[in-house]
Amino acid sequence: MHYPIPVSPEEIFALRSRPVDEEMIAVAIAGVVKLARSQGQSLDDLTAEVLEDDPMLDNVQRRWLSNLVEQAWQTLP
Template sequence: MNYPIPDSTQEIIALRQKPIDEELVARAIAGVVKIVRAQGQSLDELTAQVLAEDSVLDQQQRRWLSQVVAQAWKSFSESA
């Protein structure tokens, strides 16, 4: 199925109103990558943000998420 990838921070925030499932998480990650790339940030900058300490994810979860983000980044690079 094709789901629209969010083009703005507001669209990503609006995803909070939808039930959480794999497609929603994938759309959110793809949206973040799309927005960050459009802002001229690098994968290294985004990875540093993902790996930064927070109270939501533990270190192992942040590492896993950074790998998923890197895969999404690569997918965008290949499709461009």
């Protein structure tokens, strides 16, 4: 991977200045999962946040992203 997995909210937000590609999105999701775990959140907590109504994503996109987050949660050590 060309991007290290972020370990803080600041590092996750810093990804916004980089070009968007599949690898960057995967790294961002991995960073969010690791950060949520380090803050004691459960998969259900994180999934609920992803599924919250947001003007940026529609329901289908939020469900798709929720599935990706769940896969990352189960895959990452």
